[in-house]
Amino acid sequence: MRYALYYWSGIQGRGEFIRLALEDAGADYDDVARDQGDDAMTPFLEGKHEGALPFAPPFLKAGRLVIAQVAEILQYLGPPLKLVPDGDSRRLYAHQLQLTITDVVAEIHDSHHPIASSLYYEDQRSEARRRAKDLRENRLPKFLGYFEQVLERNGGRHALRQHSYVDLSLFQLMSGLDYAFPRAMQRLKRELPLLCALSQRVTERPRIAAYLASPRRLAFNKDGIFRHYPELDDPR
Template structure:
């Protein structure tokens, strides 16, 4: 199967969770909007599709299927590429964890956009500062503490046990992103979640992920994505 991934070409954003799964699985895919036509085909498919138009990027096409929503794409890919159990119980469990990661990603985004996605960061600096304080005081410990406990209870390798799933790839990205966006805060926090950090390192060493991270296919972090480095928010 050859997949087409549709996502914004200049950011990691939510598309990155899909890219990491496709890369780890050595799946055959085209990152469409990074090609010659840019975002043209993506916009056309979103606006013109008469059956199942996605609400927003990222979305993936696989034959006639058009699959939107990051966690839904991973649900689809996980079953096909050994990145999730095939049995229902395990499948639902990994998906549940991914949806929890998705909630966290939204809260990460809201640190710089507490007044909503339609205003610029520059227009919401003071509320962003306040939201970021709360985020590090209560939300980061709650989310990463939850995953830390899971890794601990499941034997210490990956979040659901001995085998990596797409949820582990996403947790890798969360650690990478928090390090990029909040270098000082994250450096101080990491000692509270040593198993999550070790899981991150384990994912980074997977051969396909390692090759991907070293390639030009990995877009660098920047201040248009989910994880943004704003000095005022890291102090």
């Protein structure tokens, strides 16, 4: 199967969770918008293409299938890419964990855009400070502590006792938070040894290491989900 990934060309964003799975598995795929420009997504988003109607990118084309939403795409890709264990219970658990990652990613986005995505950050700076403070002090410890417990309950090395797309997504989550909130993460990571070790192991996987060293891995920037605004981080 040759896959076609559709996502905005200038950012990692939510598309990166899909891209990491494709890269780790050595899958044959086209990164369509990066090759053809963002307008390549328009026929799908306007309903001028056969198949399901995606609300927004990322979406994946696999044969005649059009699949949207990060967790849904990864649930579909997991079995053929061998990135999820066999058995309904473990595949459901993987999907549950990915949906929880989706929840925290949404809260991270809303820390810099707490009023409206249509407004610039500068138009909601004071509200963002309040939202980011709650994220750093309450929400991130809760979410990351949960994933630390998940790892502990499954032997310490993997979220599902073997390598899966959930491990890759946890790596991306930790990497994005290190960029966005470096001071807060320095504090929080003292209580997250298993998550930190998992993230390091993911970087050492041969295909991921090659991908991270390549130009295909875009740098984090202030247009994506994970944004570094010093005033939203822990005080110095």
